[in-house]
Amino acid sequence: MFSRMELLGVSLDAYSLNILINCFCKLGHVGFGYSVLGKMLKLGVEPDIVTFSTLIDGLCKQSKISQAVSLFDEMIEKGYQPNLIVYSTLLNGLCKIGSTDKAIRFLRMMEGRGFSPNIVAYNTVIDCLCKHCLIKEALDLFSELKVKGIKPDTVTYSCLIHGMCNSGQQKEATRLLNEMVNNNISLNIVTYTILVDALCKEGLIDEAVDMVDTMRKARH
Known part of the structure; x- marks a missing residue:
């Protein structure tokens, strides 16, 4: 043509x-x-x-x-x-290959050039950090976005909870879960699956079953 x-x-x-x-x-x-x-x-x-x-x-x-x-x-x-x-395309690409340092620098570059990162941009970097067990850095970004008045969503919490569970920080994951509930942020199937998987790995089968029941009730 x-x-x-x-x-x-x-x-x-x-x-x-x-x-x-x-x-x-x-x-x-x-x-x-x-x-x-x-x-x-x-x-x-x-x-x-x-x-x-x-x-x-x-x-x-x-x-x-x-x-x-x-x-x-x-x-x-x-x-x-x-x-x-x-900016979003490149940020996602950097996170895709696990280049966490460059992703954070790119996030700062966006801000320096007048583009305020939104929750999607923050979620992208937080997810990347959590997947590489950089939980402290992920929590720092989490605190930063809240200070800037950006409201965390289900994806934000799910990424952090997954990171916490994988790092054996079950108490911190539970705290974030309670924070989600207190802030009226709905848990989705991904969040529930993360929690059920973590409970099963800890050998807490009864708690995992209770979580599944809670999920079923929430969906109805």
């Missing part, structure tokens, strides 16, 4: 070329996406923030995080202002 457009002499702009880049990236062919970027420059079509964000997203989905960060840096050097989508 794209070749047919060229043969028919249909003028190509950033909008149509970005669609082609997006198609390639979704098909897992980021290299072809870069080829389209080269074609844009050759035709004198100025890439925009959508061009870069699409390529960054494609790279992150293929776990090519270092290349995504390099493209992000290149975008900054050329004077493009990243939007919240770009």
